[in-house]
Amino acid sequence: MNADLPSTAIRVERPNKTLRELALDKVRDAIVDGYFKPGDRLVERDLCAQLGVSRTIVREVLRHLESEGLVANLPNKGPIVARLDLNEAKQIYEIRGALEGMAARLCAERRDPAIVEALEASLKGIRESYAAKDMSGVLSQTSGFYQTLFTKVDRDVAWGVVNLLTVRINHLRSMTIKTKNRDVEGPAQMEKIVEAIREGDGEAAYKAALDHVARAGAIAEALLAAQQTAE
């Protein structure tokens, strides 16, 4: 073969995922999107019927999701969608703060206009999603914003950690983004992060990121507290 070609120039891509991978995506999405709710039992034979796969596949999927923290396995109760109490939720927001703050600081110190540009694009998408009342768009554009924050400074491991934690609070996130004024305040706080990054101010970027996630956490705490009172 022509020595000039890069070694991947004609590599065959493998298009198909296994049944297990497809099923994993489906069940995870069903939990994250609220189709299965916290506390719901995940009965293996029911999942087989719903997904159209064998118990082998279902069991392997459940093992994976248990490890991710989305599923809890209670003795003699079988698997259920994991519940998240107020204390755990608070801790997740706090950890996100520590890691997102760190990433924001690194972005600022990088002084790369491309980072600012990419973040601005996500922010614009968030605003547009709010305007279109597209809440799932708001969530995915927000994820895009943070993915940029981490991956532009090569922090894939931290991004993985934040992702796993964020998935566990997705239900809360879908609630917090809908609260009064959040459509204005949320993007404004994120704009502060971007501003500090544009100015190369690491400390300000760090604080702005911390502040944003702390406020989101405070809203979530109020919502959870109200929910637990109502029960």
Next chain:
Amino acid sequence: MNADLPSTAIRVERPNKTLRELALDKVRDAIVDGYFKPGDRLVERDLCAQLGVSRTIVREVLRHLESEGLVANLPNKGPIVARLDLNEAKQIYEIRGALEGMAARLCAERRDPAIVEALEASLKGIRESYAAKDMSGVLSQTSGFYQTLFTKVDRDVAWGVVNLLTVRINHLRSMTIKTKNRDVEGPAQMEKIVEAIREGDGEAAYKAALDHVARAGAIAEALLAAQQTAE
């Protein structure tokens, strides 16, 4: 039943773990302890023979460990013990710094002598393990130190995150603790953390924790770089 009794006074404890749980512990320990090394293939039928369980159990264990990041699944290669490159290792040390720093600060702000006492006990255990040349004792006592740091300020979620990450660098950790002078410098750096916590100085505790993990990371980086040069 006598109303004076606490509701758990006669509760039946369930002593037995499932085969899957036992197997999961065995395989995880085998990876963490270096019995299986990074890059080793984990052939299902071989694991069945070694563990004395069916492929169902083995597959579920592999799914769990994949999700934890200890096992990687390559298309048409099957599962292997995950490798950790220099970049990922550095990121793990950095994340630990952010979270352990946060926990150290919270410990200092708590101003609770019991925390200091518990940390001193772990530190003493680390020193004794070094003196006895018991490296696995050093590792487990160090884990005890950090578990205390997190759980004494009710940060179980962060502790879970740090634990998952630490397990991935256990091989590196067993190397860093053996380097020259580490038996003296390591505990001395940890003593600084405890000192700042005793004095209620959150900022100093934060910085000392950051410093300690950064130095451990630097040693690990040097070891990994040497290792990759030798290959």
Next chain:
DNA sequence: CGATGTATTATGGCGTACCAGAATATAGCT
């Protein structure tokens, strides 16, 4: 000796079955 083609073996994907224990339903008694 290297390249190619073919045969054989290895291995992961996936499905099905059986068992034991827990949960639930039902019957009987007071």
Next chain:
DNA sequence: AGCTATATTCTGGTACGCCATAATACATCG
């Protein structure tokens, strides 16, 4: 109606088997 005992159903634990594909071994040819 409530309690207890028994029967039935449900469900997770675990094992085994088959298939298809990939990897490896081997044979042949130039």
